[in-house]
Amino acid sequence: MVIVQSMGDGRYAVPSSRDETRLYIVDLVGRTCTCPDFQHRRAGTNRGWCKHGIEVQAQAERLELIEKARRCSDEQIANLLPKYADDPMVSGALRVARAERKAEQQLLDVFA
Numbered sequence: 001m002v003i004v005q006s007m008g009d010g011r012y013a014v015p016s017s018r019d020e021t022r023l024y025i026v027d028l029v030g031r032t033c034t035c036p037d038f039q040h041r042r043a044g045t046n047r048g049w050c051k052h053g054i055e056v057q058a059q060a061e062r063l064e065l066i067e068k069a070r071r072c073s074d075e076q077i078a079n080l081l082p083k084y085a086d087d088p089m090v091s092g093a094l095r096v097a098r099a100e101r102k103a104e105q106q107l108l109d110v111f112a
């Protein structure tokens with residue numbers, strides 16, 4: 001799976017499929033991508049999204065839920081998880097936020 005990172009304000013960083021160290025920026029609000037395909041062949045036309053835009057659209061809902069879960073307190077996450085047990089998108093996002101905190105705490109413990 002392509003790793004898409006939210007940069008806020010509807011912007012997402014997507015690695016190039018040819019060179020994973022190269023990132024393209026997809027702006028869902030402005031409907032642009034910084035890749036050559038979009039810049040040279042799609043911008044200002046009705047040809048639609050490049051593959052990065054398509055990927056971001058597919059992942060955006062999940063990423064937004066993760067952003068929301070990151071803003072929850074530990075207690076809120078603990079309370080919400082059983083409520084959303086049947087919703088894989090929401091419970092998945094809550095678990096991601098919880099796992100990130102655990103990993104962060106483990107890292108802090110190492111350097112304490």
Ligand SMILES: [Zn+2]
Pocket residue numbers: 024033034035036037038050051052053
């Ligand atoms: Zn693109």
